[in-house]
Amino acid sequence: MKAIILGAGRIGRGFVCELLLSNHVEVVFFDASDDMVKALNEKKEYTIHVLGNEELSTKVENVKAYSIHDIEQLATSWEESDMIFTACGGKNMPAVGETLGKAFRLLLEKGAVHTSNIITCENWIDPATDLKTAILETLNDEESKDVFEKNTGVSESVILCTGTGAPDPSKVVNEMDTWVQNLWYLPVDKSRILGDIPQWNHIQFIDNFGNLLKQKIYTNNTSVASVAFFGRLRGIRRVADAANHPDIEPLLDKVYEEINTALINGMGIDEKSQLEFSKNAKAKYTDYNIVDDVTRIARDPIRKLGPEDRLIGPLKMALKAGVQPKTIALATAAALYYQDPEDADANKLVELRKEKGIDYILATISKLEKDEEATKLIKEGIEELKQRGWIEGDA
Template sequence: MMKLLQFGAGNIGRGFIAQIFAHAGYEVVFVDIDDVLVRELNRQHRYRIEVKDASPQTLWVEGVRAVHFNDRDIVVKEISTADIAATAVGAQALPSLYPVIADGLVERWRSGGGPLDIIICENLRNAAEIVRRGLQEHVPPNFPLDEMVGLVETSIGRMIPLMPDEVRRAEPLLIYAEAYNTLIVDKKGFKNPVPAVPQIDAKENMKAYVDRKLFIHNLGHSATAYIGYVTDPKMVYIWQAVEHEDVRPLVERVMWESGHALIAEYPDEFNEVNQQEHIDDLLRRFANRALGDTIHRVGRDLLRKLGPNERLIGALRLDLKHGIEPDATIHAIAAALLFRATDDKGQLYPRDEEFVKVWYPKGVEAILTEISHLDLDNPLHRTVIQRVKESHDRLAIMRK
């Protein structure tokens, strides 16, 4: 039996990647730092996914096991014998994997094993190059890294909400997910043949699809949360925002600004017809009441989402590059600055609390230059900063 080594047993690792590989006949071995998840995976050797959609479905993922990340020697051995690997740990945690993956690749090489393809399931542009540089720092001099590892970028479209605390305590392995389960991957990243997994869609021009995911899907999802929140701070669910008569048209405009910029950037991949189909499908999925996705979950982590190449500012830069008027995107950025949605306990996300206490008092210009890295010496950026400030001020007055 072929073996997938899955780093990260969280929402995407357990709720998407492991599912499609297990159902294709792979043994799935998780590597995770969470004691409860590791214990329960090794005790039950299976878990349940509840598909929350118009046609609900229960999926079982069978024959799984787990290794604790701190059991380094065992993890190295698993890497040396895996047929394929994947990461889904979050961009901030990704560097913690480099030393052990490097050791596993060295062990694999010394034992005469072939190259290992690693599917990188992170919201991260240029992920393959970032991971390659990280691994390079931990392998011996003259180690044939590029011969021993294939680094495969992805576009992860499946939406998985946060599990309620009481559900997670009662059944730690249970996952809720939407029905969508296509995994777009970089065909050119593989050293071995593309896995025979039906849900895998291998693309030649992966950069186009990474950018589409970030600048239409992620942007539109976050804009729904931010615009929904400033429209009515009492909204809880994303579907409520999508169904609001003032929110949906503005979110659609945000998505289309990026849609037009992406057509200009990748004319061989995108056009008005396939962008319209994609945007309509996303808005339908955002409106999925059964999924129960919250405005807090989708909008949280402002310090990351206002980053220079992230969904908001990266999309803005692409609009400016191609002469697309970014009026709705500017409105979404201004709304993000006022985002204060809390979880079911009334708590801000910890990094959002830092944003509110440390960064927001510094003002719009400081946020957009120091976090978003817009350049006051660039006339286009300077104009955008002023427009965001004006939009922010109008929204702030309306909220009082």
């Protein structure tokens, strides 16, 4: 079997590639970065290092990579492949969908349409919906849309594994090498898959996928974002150092308490499942073997302050479930004061806060009214951060 991986970043060329190779699936990469494509083709090989377990590392050989903008090559590779995995970033699903739509039109012209499936591997809510919508919009005639619907499944997975940079960059020999957490499990929504279900190790096509993706984002992403925003205010560089810090770890535990209650009461998530989910999440972010920077986790703070994203989304859900999410609100306050000179989004946030104020940000970005409970809790969080000495006024 052959598969396409769209996105040759840490998750694509690391975690997803490793899972496919372990199932004897031939892989070809497509990436938006010409530099990435050039480097992969020049090196032709790289190593997927397993954090804390170097003996489990995998050498990837005979690497092939193409530009995602090469629509003809994408169509040719699709003609030969049964599966496409995306690891491009959730916000890029509309653009990726347009690209896939164009490639599918070429398949139609060549009479090469066959049963295939696209699986999103994104930290995003409803990425498969965003992707499929963009594909169908690109296929702007009903006949093409109908052929696509009958022959192509668009499903989604939940990425639980972390991909990072090198623990010691000075020792890197091949810049294409990547480092991943020792966690080999990818759950996929079985209900959206067309045709025969592959019998693969580590990749589980599950029934009742339901709210698993939202559960993951509102547990893992919310908690690690909280760690990152708190850690940045405390001047801590690494995620694990922040998660284990005596000022932050108690806050992390409270975040999990609020998230657990919100998801159990607000979404009907099984209590035992959710408690185990949050336990595993904390173990992951406090693991010193996983070397990750808080700036990578906290980057693009404006997006992370969106109305359904990892802070505001669970905060509102908690309130509806009768929970007072004071610690999530505190993390949101920390996000509002996030600074990183190398992050354009963070610089824009600083500018908005200084020129427009907190109420403006919460109203325009987070879609919160000035007098609603969530806004009040966040403002209380800002005052608490000032009392802790973690921020000073509007600096």
